[in-house]
Amino acid sequence: MRIERLGRVPYLPTYEAMRAFTEARIDTTPDELWLCEHPPVYTQGLAGRPEHVLAPGDIPVVATNRGGQVTYHGPGQVIAYPLLDLRRAGLYVKTYVHRLEEAVLRTLADWGVTGHRVAGAPGIYVRLDAPHDHAALSGPRPGGDPFAGLGKIAALGIKVHRHCTYHGVALNVAMDLSPFARINPCGYAGLRTVDLATIGVAADPAAVREALATHLCALLAPCDPPRPNRAPPPRNADEPERR
Numbered sequence: 001m002r003i004e005r006l007g008r009v010p011y012l013p014t015y016e017a018m019r020a021f022t023e024a025r026i027d028t029t030p031d032e033l034w035l036c037e038h039p040p041v042y043t044q045g046l047a048g049r050p051e052h053v054l055a056p057g058d059i060p061v062v063a064t065n066r067g068g069q070v071t072y073h074g075p076g077q078v079i080a081y082p083l084l085d086l087r088r089a090g091l092y093v094k095t096y097v098h099r100l101e102e103a104v105l106r107t108l109a110d111w112g113v114t115g116h117r118v119a120g121a122p123g124i125y126v127r128l129d130a131p132h133d134h135a136a137l138s139g140p141r142p143g144g145d146p147f148a149g150l151g152k153i154a155a156l157g158i159k160v161h162r163h164c165t166y167h168g169v170a171l172n173v174a175m176d177l178s179p180f181a182r183i184n185p186c187g188y189a190g191l192r193t194v195d196l197a198t199i200g201v202a203a204d205p206a207a208v209r210e211a212l213a214t215h216l217c218a219l220l221a222p223c224d225p226p227r228p229n230r231a232p233p234p235r236n237a238d239e240p241e242r243r
Helices: 011-024 093-110 178-182 205-220
Strands: 002-008 032-037 041-044 061-063 071-073 077-083 116-118 121-127 150-161 164-172
Touching (some): 002 205, 011 032, 011 077, 011 164, 032 205, 077 205, 093 121, 093 150, 093 164, 093 205
Parallel strands (some): 002 032, 041 061
Antiparallel strands (some): 032 077, 041 071, 077 164, 116 121, 121 150, 150 164
């Protein structure tokens, strides 16, 4: 699997490039892992409902063909897009999603943080009162709220076309979290979104990016040695880049 470090690139051209790459692949096309960061943007999944976008303001909202509802991308967030042939890798979709989440769990563990899965809500969550507590979640959450006492630190959304994946996973490291308050993240009203900085972990996004890439390669497919960065996708005039 070739690793492409794209840097900070606008969302829409990156999405279009992923889709074009996937539609053009043949059986021998090497898999790729795109690592990047986006300027502020909201993205809607296929199941996205407009009422979950509360007050986007000047942040663009882009409709996509990934699964899931609305989420936010912005600087200080590490994004990984595996472009993987599942049939060649011998993976079913459910296993693939589980391994994406496992890569995030292992990355968080590198910084001493314990992540958790919540049944029926893809992504990774942390205990707000004890993010370093290794005890597993057990039993029903207080008040019947599956997210009680939890904050979402990583979002996941994928598309599979002819057994090949695109879109991927976003891990919050050190970002402005306020735009999450202008949506119902992933369709859940009141869901708290956090990053490593919020829970008291100082981490360099570049270091987190490389750790996540390492774990994704270990769980999905061997990766090539580092190569010079690919030129980023062209900027779309309708989506100005913010820095």
